Amino acid sequence: MAAAGASWASSKPPVVIDNGTGYTKMGYSGNSEPSYIVPTAIATKDGVRAGDHRAKRTEMEDLDFFIGDEAVARSSTHAVNYPIRHGLIENWDSMERLWQRCMFDYLRCEPEEHGVVLTEPPLNPPENREYAAEVMFETFNVPTLYIGVQAVLALIASWTAKPDAEHSLTGTVVDSGDGVTHVIPVAEGYVIGSCIKHIPLAGHDITKFVQQQLRERGEPVPPEMSMDVARRIKEDHCYVCKDVAREFARFDANPGKHFSKFEGRHPRTRKPWTADVGYESFLGPELFFNPEIYSSQHTKPLPQVVDDAIIACPIDTRRALYNNVVLSGGSTLFSKFSKRLQGDVQSIVDQRIEANQASLAARGHAVREVKLPVNVVSHPFQRYAVWFGGSMLAAMPGFERSCHTKAQYEEEGPRIARHNAVFSATM
Numbered sequence: 001m002a003a004a005g006a007s008w009a010s011s012k013p014p015v016v017i018d019n020g021t022g023y024t025k026m027g028y029s030g031n032s033e034p035s036y037i038v039p040t041a042i043a044t045k046d047g048v049r050a051g052d053h054r055a056k057r058t059e060m061e062d063l064d065f066f067i068g069d070e071a072v073a074r075s076s077t078h079a080v081n082y083p084i085r086h087g088l089i090e091n092w093d094s095m096e097r098l099w100q101r102c103m104f105d106y107l108r109c110e111p112e113e114h115g116v117v118l119t120e121p122p123l124n125p126p127e128n129r130e131y132a133a134e135v136m137f138e139t140f141n142v143p144t145l146y147i148g149v150q151a152v153l154a155l156i157a158s159w160t161a162k163p164d165a166e167h168s169l170t171g172t173v174v175d176s177g178d179g180v181t182h183v184i185p186v187a188e189g190y191v192i193g194s195c196i197k198h199i200p201l202a203g204h205d206i207t208k209f210v211q212q213q214l215r216e217r218g219e220p221v222p223p224e225m226s227m228d229v230a231r232r233i234k235e236d237h238c239y240v241c242k243d244v245a246r247e248f249a250r251f252d253a254n255p256g257k258h259f260s261k262f263e264g265r266h267p268r269t270r271k272p273w274t275a276d277v278g279y280e281s282f283l284g285p286e287l288f289f290n291p292e293i294y295s296s297q298h299t300k301p302l303p304q305v306v307d308d309a310i311i312a313c314p315i316d317t318r319r320a321l322y323n324n325v326v327l328s329g330g331s332t333l334f335s336k337f338s339k340r341l342q343g344d345v346q347s348i349v350d351q352r353i354e355a356n357q358a359s360l361a362a363r364g365h366a367v368r369e370v371k372l373p374v375n376v377v378s379h380p381f382q383r384y385a386v387w388f389g390g391s392m393l394a395a396m397p398g399f400e401r402s403c404h405t406k407a408q409y410e411e412e413g414p415r416i417a418r419h420n421a422v423f424s425a426t427m
């Protein structure tokens with residue numbers, strides 16, 4: 001929706017906040033990195049949970065609370081709450097408090113002087129957008145608000161991978177963060193909602209898997225540190241291998257060469273300990289490609305899910321969707337992730353083409369060579385691609401015309417946020 005006659009209410013750069021299930025990225029538009037990445041967590045005084053009802057808000061207002069790493073660190077004295085589940089805001093009171101700290105304490109901005117860009121997951125209910133608008137315009141008094149679709153922002157961020165190429169808003173976004181992995185086809189800036197696929201495996205599951213492997217091997221990691229150590233091992237040591245059977249054989253042939261060490265200190269006694277890091281370094285990310293090693297419920301490999309999503313899309317979009325598979329989110333950062341994904345999706349596509357051609361030939365039809373290239377795009381901003389896409393978008397000339405304004409909100413109410421601005425209006 002273009003804001004007719006809207007003027008850019010402030011010359012100050014818009015604030016961009018991408019709230020993920022695990023981590024919130026926040027900063028100012030035009031920057032290449034968020035100013036802060038903190039856990040999307042809030043800690044309130046023990047026994048007093050962050051209210052589930054807005055009615056409770058006033059009596060909670062003065063209570064002390066913490067967000068981010070400070071909240072996580074207070075898990076023994078406070079009730080820690082994660083207001084976003086599977087990408088969707090579930091606890092609006094907590095979310096409002098989290099935004100309050102983001103703006104006033106982290107970004108140190110006066111929200112009434114900055115436009116705000118928020119992001120939304122695929123299939124976000126319109127009521128959630130209305131609610132976000134209500135909080136932003138009424139509680140924070142922001143002059144303008146834009147709610148960007150995460151997959152579209154991830155596509156914009158991927159332009160940095162090919163600065164000279166034509167900027168495309170058609171592609172398949174593979175977004176894997178902490179809580180969920182989505183495969184989202186986007187055609188000319190519009191998410192093809194009916195073709196989105198998701199798998200219930202993401203970074204948190206890989207961390208749990210690594211933790212389980214360390215535990216089963218009896219590594220001397222203090223139990224209270226085990227989740228954090230598993231996460232650090234995952235982030236620093238894990239990689240995607242080409243062939244899991246061959247990788248096992250390589251390790252077994254020379255364990256001394258392939259096992260590495262992780263050293264730490266006991267949090268209370270300060271006694272040093274050392275753990276071996278072994279098979280989990282390639283088995284962790286293997287969950288994406290062979291999920292049955294972790295879950296008996298979800299067994300479809302990610303490359304197959306990507307292919308299923310694209311095949312479900314209109315035929316005239318498929319070539320472009322295969323040609324621009326874009327990665328987004330922390331759990332796509334494993335070394336060689338893009339290469340394996342590209343190779344595996346390409347194999348699925350090639351096998352299907354071959355089978356089709358064999359069947360045509362068997363029926364006496366002429367067969368011509370068909371090529372359908374799969375291209376997986378990775379880039380340096382993948383970790384916070386959605387945030388970065390929001391930052392780029394909000395710095396584009398004319399962006400303000402796509403924002404909802406305070407004046408519109410006052411005239412029409414929260415329903416102005418039901419529909420997102422047509423993205424191309426800003427380009």
Ligand SMILES: Nc1ncnc2c1ncn2[C@@H]1O[C@H](COP(=O)(O)OP(=O)(O)OP(=O)(O)O)[C@@H](O)[C@H]1O
Nearest residue numbers: 020021022023177178179180203235329330331333
């Ligand atoms: N270098 C890395 N290698 C592998 N995983 C990483 C790396 N850096 C961060 N991660 C993982 O990425 C995940 C966080 O990613 P991200 O911030 O994209 O998720 P989110 O936006 O909070 O979650 P969601 O997308 O599910 O809402 C965590 O599980 C984290 O451990």
